[in-house]
Amino acid sequence: MADEPDYSSRVALPPRTRVAVGGAREVTESLFTSGDRKKKIQGTIFLGLLLFGLSIALISIAAMITWAFVAGGPRLNTNLFTNVPSVVTPENAGYRTAILGTLYVIGGVIVLIVPLGVGAAIYLEQFANPANKFNRFVDLNIQNLAGVPSIVFGILGLAFIVRGPLSLGFVAAAGSLTLALLVLPTVILASREAIRAVPSSIRDGSLALGATVWQAVWRQVLPAALPGILTGVILAVSRAIGEAAPLLLVGAVTFVTFNPSFFEGGYSTLPTMIYSYAKRPQEELQVLAAAGVVVMLVLLIMINSVAIYLRNRFERTW
Amino acid sequence: MSETTTPSTALPEISVSADKVTSVDTEPKNTFELRNVNVFYGDMLAVKDVSMAIPHNQITAFIGPSGCGKSTLLRSLNRMNDLIPGARVEGDVLYHGMNMYGPKVDPVQVRTVIGMVFQKPNPFPKSIYDNVAFGPRLQGRNGNLDDVVEEALRGAALWDEVKDRLKDNAYGMSGGQQQRLCIARAIAVQPDVILMDEPCSALDPVSTGRIEDLMVELKKTYTIVIVTHNMQQAARVADRTAFFTVLANDETGSRTGVLVEYAATTKIFSKPDDERTENYVSGRFG
Ligand SMILES: Nc1ncnc2c1ncn2[C@@H]1O[C@H](COP(=O)(O)OP(=O)(O)O)[C@@H](O)[C@H]1O
Ligand SMILES: [Mg+2]
Numbered sequence: 001m002a003d004e005p006d007y008s009s010r011v012a013l014p015p016r017t018r019v020a021v022g023g024a025r026e027v028t029e030s031l032f033t034s035g036d037r038k039k040k041i042q043g044t045i046f047l048g049l050l051l052f053g054l055s056i057a058l059i060s061i062a063a064m065i066t067w068a069f070v071a072g073g074p075r076l077n078t079n080l081f082t083n084v085p086s087v088v089t090p091e092n093a094g095y096r097t098a099i100l101g102t103l104y105v106i107g108g109v110i111v112l113i114v115p116l117g118v119g120a121a122i123y124l125e126q127f128a129n130p131a132n133k134f135n136r137f138v139d140l141n142i143q144n145l146a147g148v149p150s151i152v153f154g155i156l157g158l159a160f161i162v163r164g165p166l167s168l169g170f171v172a173a174a175g176s177l178t179l180a181l182l183v184l185p186t187v188i189l190a191s192r193e194a195i196r197a198v199p200s201s202i203r204d205g206s207l208a209l210g211a212t213v214w215q216a217v218w219r220q221v222l223p224a225a226l227p228g229i230l231t232g233v234i235l236a237v238s239r240a241i242g243e244a245a246p247l248l249l250v251g252a253v254t255f256v257t258f259n260p261s262f263f264e265g266g267y268s269t270l271p272t273m274i275y276s277y278a279k280r281p282q283e284e285l286q287v288l289a290a291a292g293v294v295v296m297l298v299l300l301i302m303i304n305s306v307a308i309y310l311r312n313r314f315e316r317t318w
Numbered sequence: 319m320s321e322t323t324t325p326s327t328a329l330p331e332i333s334v335s336a337d338k339v340t341s342v343d344t345e346p347k348n349t350f351e352l353r354n355v356n357v358f359y360g361d362m363l364a365v366k367d368v369s370m371a372i373p374h375n376q377i378t379a380f381i382g383p384s385g386c387g388k389s390t391l392l393r394s395l396n397r398m399n400d401l402i403p404g405a406r407v408e409g410d411v412l413y414h415g416m417n418m419y420g421p422k423v424d425p426v427q428v429r430t431v432i433g434m435v436f437q438k439p440n441p442f443p444k445s446i447y448d449n450v451a452f453g454p455r456l457q458g459r460n461g462n463l464d465d466v467v468e469e470a471l472r473g474a475a476l477w478d479e480v481k482d483r484l485k486d487n488a489y490g491m492s493g494g495q496q497q498r499l500c501i502a503r504a505i506a507v508q509p510d511v512i513l514m515d516e517p518c519s520a521l522d523p524v525s526t527g528r529i530e531d532l533m534v535e536l537k538k539t540y541t542i543v544i545v546t547h548n549m550q551q552a553a554r555v556a557d558r559t560a561f562f563t564v565l566a567n568d569e570t571g572s573r574t575g576v577l578v579e580y581a582a583t584t585k586i587f588s589k590p591d592d593e594r595t596e597n598y599v600s601g602r603f604g
Contacts, residue, residue: 201440202440204401204436207401209430209453209456211426211456
């Protein structure tokens with residue numbers, strides 16, 4: 001209904017966010033296009049470029065994975081998942097508390113970013129008047145925030161969440177909040193793109209049948225945008241899982257021998273744990289770090305599979 | 319963009335079946351009566367000073383060059399314009415004698431009584447069944463809607479073609495079928511009026527013919543207002559035709575749509591009173 005805003009002049013987004021935004025749009029649009037020829041040719045060229053980029057990425061990943069399996073090989077057993085960390089007895093040390101810590105932190109991130117990110121996207125796309133100065137200011141800042149380095153969010157988390165106004169202390173909830181702030185712009189931008197890719201005729205069609213704006217958004221626009229939104233969330237969560245730097249600042253302390261909880265006690269996560277093993281000189285700890293990379297890969301694949309399964313379910317709602 | 323909705327106090331005066339309504343200040347046989355209607359987008363006057371009566375159970379066509387405000391005026395008949403920031407209607411739009419822009423009227427309720435079919439078929443990315451059931455479900459009917467869906471699809475002359483694939487995605491249908499599905503979807507909420515904004519402009523001649531036949535059938539039950547680019551279409555289906563044109567103001571550069579002539583279709587196409595109408599329908603302009 002409102003004029004298409006001009007997105008060519010948009011602030012440069014960091015690559016991760018661009019991928020999330022582009023993916024969200026593609027997935028949604030594929031619902032509405034039965035395919036015209038020009039688009040198909042463009043699509044083929046684009047696909048070729050993508051495959052080229054993908055092959056480079058795949059080769060690097062394959063090299064990394066191979067290294068992780070070879071270097072970590074001696075330690076790949078179930079102890080790795082069930083034992084607690086230790087530098088004194090590295091041959092028995094494992095990642096249990098770090099795995100749990102990552103699950104806690106990421107669980108918290110998901111709980112925070114889905115409602116906040118999608119809610120903000122719905123507001124900005126469907127309710128906010130784009131001519132309004134305040135809305136334009138918010139819009140610009142979300143785009144800028146997506147480009148802020150993660151360590152800055154770590155400092156922010158330390159000053160405002162661990163200490164300062166929230167004063168949660170060095171707990172898993174502080175890690176969740178910090179990472180949520182870090183990836184929220186990506187989720188908002190990807191969700192907006194997915195929502196915007198739903199043709200306005202869908203919304204108008206609903207309204208013309210006597211839907212309120214809210215009903216049109218909730219029953220038509222959002223379900224149509226959901227696969228795209230989920231794509232954005234998956235990419236954001238994948239990023240959050242791998243972050244170590246900001247977590248080091250908000251207390252993901254290294255050697256936790258007890259299972260974590262949200263609001264009390266120290267916690268650790270896989271990336272911070274791997275980092276603290278890898279920086280030590282002992283040979284056994286290097287092996288342990290490499291094995292930790294394998295653990296993290298397994299965890300990532302598991303979480304992403306669940307998300308992709310969910311997305312595919314939503315894509316087939318008829 | 320947002321609007322206040324108070325469904326409980328909504329439109330008490332509007333009844334779904336129009337013949338039951340006893341109107342106060344218009345002839346009962348007119349569904350709409352427009353008096354000195356101006357429509358603005360922000361400061362821009364898009365349609366100026368339109369007065370016309372749209373009769374019940376007939377097809378009324380809006381024709382005219384593009385940009386003359388046909389769609390704008392059509393959208394003001396079911397308050398779809400309310401959803402465009404800055405859009406504003408002045409003057410009286412009476413629906414069965416009642417001011418449609420009165421303070422107690424709920425625009426959401428208006429749109430359940432006055433349905434709309436758009437230029438490009440816009441089925442929802444759902445099954446055929448769910449498309450038709452969407453309107454009734456909005457009204458809180460959550461039980462078995464098989465009968466409602468069948469009746470609406472029959473009403474839109476689509477039932478025989480889709481009865482075996484109601485669970486299929488509506489996007490698998492042809493353009494003409496999609497547009498008839500949109501008509502079925504509108505019928506399913508049991509409106510009194512169906513507004514159609516160039517419903518055939520994206521369709522092939524065969525599909526267009528079927529929709530035209532359907533319109534003639536539908537006018538027994540509904541009042542139909544259609545915007546069309548296609549003059550033959552207006553001549554074929556419409557009982558009355560309104561010709562609009564654009565007046566350009568050279569000083570301000572603004573362009574405003576005005577109603578030139580409104581009469582029985584036969585008169586508009588054979589011996590119109592206004593020279594501009596004659597030029598337009600004979601193809602010499604626009
Ligand atoms: N949403 C809108 N916002 C601002 N101006 C609009 C909008 N829709 C239409 N207009 C303007 O109103 C005038 C009439 O448009 P429209 O009603 O679409 O004409 P028609 O349907 O006869 O081609 C045009 O000058 C058009 O630019
Ligand atoms: Mg138009």
